[in-house]
Amino acid sequence: xxxxxxxxxxxxxxxxxxxxxxxxxxxxxxxxxxxxxxxxxxxxxxxxxxxxxxxxxxxxxxxxxxxxxxxxxxxxxxxxxxxxxxxxxxxxxxxxxxxxxxxxxxxxxxxxxxxxxxxxxxxxxxxxxxxxxxxxxxxxxxxxxxxxxxxxxxxxxxxxxxxxxxxxxxxxxxxxxxxxxxxxxxxxxxxxxxxxxxxxxxxxxxxxxxxxxxxxxxxxxxxxxxxxxxxxxxxxxxxxxxxxxxxxxxxxxxxxxxxxxxxxxxxxxxxxxxxxxxxxxxxxxxxxxxxxxxxxxxxxxxxxxxxxxxxxxxxxxxxxxxxxxxxxxxxxxxxxxxxxxxxxxxxxxxxxxxxxxxxxxxxxxxxxxxxxxxxxxxxxxxxxxxxxxxxxxxxxxxxxxxxxxxxxxxxxxxxxxxxxxxxxxxxxxxxxxxxxxxxxxx
Numbered sequence: 136x137x138x139x140x141x142x143x144x145x146x147x148x149x150x151x152x153x154x155x156x157x158x159x160x161x162x163x164x165x166x167x168x169x170x171x172x173x174x175x176x177x178x179x180x181x182x183x184x185x186x187x188x189x190x191x192x193x194x195x196x197x198x199x200x201x202x203x204x205x206x207x208x209x210x211x212x213x214x215x216x217x218x219x220x221x222x223x224x225x226x227x228x229x230x231x232x233x234x235x236x237x238x239x240x241x242x243x244x245x246x247x248x249x250x251x252x253x254x255x256x257x258x259x260x261x262x263x264x265x266x267x268x269x270x271x272x273x274x275x276x277x278x279x280x281x282x283x284x285x286x287x288x289x290x291x292x293x294x295x296x297x298x299x300x301x302x303x304x305x306x307x308x309x310x311x312x313x314x315x316x317x318x319x320x321x322x323x324x325x326x327x328x329x330x331x332x333x334x335x336x337x338x339x340x341x342x343x344x345x346x347x348x349x350x351x352x353x354x355x356x357x358x359x360x361x362x363x364x365x366x367x368x369x370x371x372x373x374x375x376x377x378x379x380x381x382x383x384x385x386x387x388x389x390x391x392x393x394x395x396x397x398x399x400x401x402x403x404x405x406x407x408x409x410x411x412x413x414x415x416x417x418x419x420x421x422x423x424x425x426x427x428x429x430x431x432x433x434x435x436x437x438x439x440x441x442x443x444x445x446x447x448x449x450x451x452x453x454x455x456x457x458x459x460x461x462x463x464x465x466x467x468x469x470x471x472x473x474x475x476x477x478x479x480x481x482x483x484x485x486x487x488x489x490x491x492x493x494x495x496x497x498x499x500x501x502x503x504x505x506x507x508x509x510x511x512x513x514x515x516x517x518x519x520x521x522x523x524x525x526x527x528x529x530x531x532x533x534x535x536x537x538x539x540x541x542x543x544x545x546x547x548x549x550x551x552x553x554x555x556x557x558x559x560x561x562x563x564x565x566x567x568x569x570x571x572x573x574x575x576x577x
Contacts, residue, residue, distance in 0.1 A: 141168050141186045143194050144329040146345045151197060153343070154297070154332055159203075161289035161298045163236075164330035165307050166208075166216040167191040179238065183215045187327065191216050194328055195223020203296030205230045206289075208237025213301040216328075220299060234373075236302040241276065241285040242309055245372045248274030258321060261305060265312035265319050280365035282313035283355040284393075286333055290340065290355075291396030307331055311344035314351055319344075356393045358468055358490055363480040366393055367470035370402055371478075374438050375422055378476040381414035382407040384457050386469030388513070394490065395520055401435070401442035405457055406449045416445060431554050454481050462503055462510035464489045464496040465517055494524040497532060504540070507533045508552040512560060534564075538572040545569065 147164075154160045168187030183191070195202065202224040207217040209232045217230045235241045239248070242264055251272050252260050262268040264278045271277075285306070292298040304324050311331040312319040323345065332343040339350040356362050367385050371377050383406045389399035406412030416434070424438040433446040451457045458467040464485030471479050489496045495517045501507055511533045518525040537548060552560055 141190055141327065143190055143197070144326045147194065147329055148197075150332045150343055151297075155334060156201070156295070158295050158334055159290070159292050159298060160296070160332060160334045161286075161292060161300060162330045162332050163285070163289065163300050163302055163307050163310055164216075165304050165325040165327055166210075166213045166301055167219065168327045169212045180211050183212050183219070187212075187216070188219055190328060191219035192223035195220035196225075198224050198297055198299075200224070200226070201297045202226050202228070202299065203294050204228060204292055204298045205301070206233050206236065206299065207231070207301040208240070208303060209234060210237050210303070213237060213303070216301045217299070220301075233300070235285055235288060236300055236306065240303070240306055241281045241369075242278060242306065243274060244276050244368050245274045245377055248272070251275065257305075261308060261321075261324075262318075264305065264309035266316075267318040267320070276369065277361060277365055278309060279313050280361050281369075282310040283351075284362070284365060284369075285310055286314060286340065286342075287355040287393075288396050290333060290335065307344075311342065311347070314340075314342040315344065315347050315349045317347060317349075354394070356396075358390065358393060358482050358486055360480045360482065362393050363390060363468060363482060364470060364478060366390065367472075367480065368478060370399070370441075371470075371472060374402065374404075374424065374436075374441055374443055375415065375418040377472070377478075379414065379418040379472075380474045381411045381418065381472070382474050383411055383415050383472050384454050384469050385472065386454070386457050387461065387466045388463075388517070390468040391465065391517070391520065397520070398440070401444050403444045403446070405446055405451065407452050408449050412445065412447075412449050419443060419445070454479070458483050459498065460502055462498055462501055462506065463513055463517060464498060465521075466513075467498070489523070492524075493522075494526055495521070495529065496526070497529045499532060501532065501536060504536055504544075505548060505551055506555075507536050508548050508561060508565075509555045512552070512556050534568050538568055538575065540572075545572065 167190055168184045169181050170184055205217045205221060205228050207213040207230050214230060221228045251274055263272055289300055307325045307330055308319050334341055338353055340353050340355055341350050371385060383404050385402060385404055387403040389402050392399050406415050419436050422438060424436040426434060427437040428435040433444050436443040454469050454471040458469055458481060461467045467483030467486045469481055485496055495514050514525055514529060537545060
C-alpha cells in the first residue's frame with residue numbers, strides 16, 4: 136500500500152532463524168529501499184532512502200555477530216546497503232565489491248545485453264532467466280550455468296556464520312529459480328532486503344527462498360563443457376569484447392575457479408599467430424588494460440582486478456596442441472576463441488581424471504623439461520588450493536628428470552625456476568638433488 140512503512144520481509148526474518156548456525160550460510164540479498172528509477176535510467180549512482188538506511192541497519196542488528204562477511208555489487212545502493220548492515224551489526228567488516236553481483240552481473244556477459252533489455256523489456260528478459268521462456272539472448276549467459284557459478288562463488292566462504300552478498304532483484308530471482316528448478320513469476324520477485332539463502336548440507340547444497348526450498352548435488356560447478364565455456368565467455372568479455380577479430384586460447388590454471396570458487400590468479404591468453412596477438416593486445420588496450428610487467432616469456436596486463444598474461448610465443452596454432460604442452464593435467468583445460476566470437480571448449484582426459492581421483496597429476500613423459508621445476512612449485516600450489524593429494528610419484532618424476540640432466544641443463548632449469556617463481560625457490564631440495572646428481576655422475 137502506498138505510504139506504508141517499509142519493514143524487513145517476513146521471509147528474511149524466517150531464514151535468519153531457520154538457517155543453520157554451525158556452518159557457512161550465504162545469502163544473495165536484494166539491496167534496501169531506493170528512490171524510484173527515472174524512465175530509462177539504470178540508477179547506478181542512486182542512493183538509498185532514509186527508510187532504506189533504517190531497515191538495513193535494523194537487519195544488521197538482527198544479524199549481529201553472525202554476520203561474517205559482506206560483498207556487494209559496485210552499484211551505489213548495494214554498497215550503501217552493505218555499509219548499513221555492518222553498522223547495524225556493529226562489525227568492522229570490509230565490503231568486497233564484486234561485478235558478478237551487478238554491473239554487469241553473473242547473467243550478463245557483454246554490452247549487447249543492454250540492448251536486449253531495452254528491446255524486450257525487463258519482464259520478458261526475466262522470463263528467459265528464470266526458465267519460463269526458452270532460447271538464447273544476445274549478451275546473456277546460459278542462465279543455469281550462471282546461477283550455479285554464482286552460488287558456487289558465494290559458497291567459497293568457509294567460516295561459520297552468515298555471508299551477505301548484496302545485489303539486485305533480477306539476480307536474486309534468476310539464481311533462486313534456476314537452483315530450485317521453479318520458474319518464479321513476477322509476484323515472486325524479491326522485496327527490498329529479501330534474498331535467496333544457501334548452505335552446504337552434506338553432499339548437497341540447500342537453497343531457500345520464501346517458502347521454497349530444495350537441494351542440488353554438490354559441487355555446483357565442474358570441468359564440464361558448459362561450465363568451462365560459461366566461465367571463459369565471462370572472463371574473455373571482462374577484458375576484451377568476445378567479438379574481437381582475433382584467434383586465441385584461454386587455457387591453463389584459471390579454470391581452477393570452477394573447482395575452488397576462488398577468483399583466478401590470472402588469465403593466460405595464448406594467441407594463435409603474431410597478427411592475432413597484435414589484435415588481442417590492441418583490444419586489451421582499447422578496453423583500458425595497462426601493461427604491468429614485461430617478463431621473459433610474456434607481457435602481463437592489468438585491467439581492474441584481473442591480470443592478463445599474453446605470451447610472446449604464437450607457434451602453437453591449435454587448442455589440442457596447446458593443452459598437451461601443459462605439464463600439469465589440471466592446466467589442460469581451455470577454450471578457443473575464433474575471430475568473430477565463436478568459442479569451443481576442450482578438457483583433457485587427464486584433467487578429468489585428476490578431479491575424479493582428487494589428485495594433482497602430471498603429463499608423462501614431461502614435454503617441458505626446462506620448466507619442470509616451475510611445474511613442481513605449481514603442483515604443490517594446486518594441491519594446497521584444491522585440497523587434493525600430490526602423489527609422491529609425480530614429484531619423483533620431476534626430480535629424476537632434474538638429476539638426469541647434465542650440469543649446464545640443471546643450471547638452466549634452476550635459472551628458469553628463479554625467473555618464474557623467484558630466487559631461493561626450492562633451495563634446500565635443489566642442493567640435495569644436485570648433490571645426488573653429482574654423486575651419480577662420479
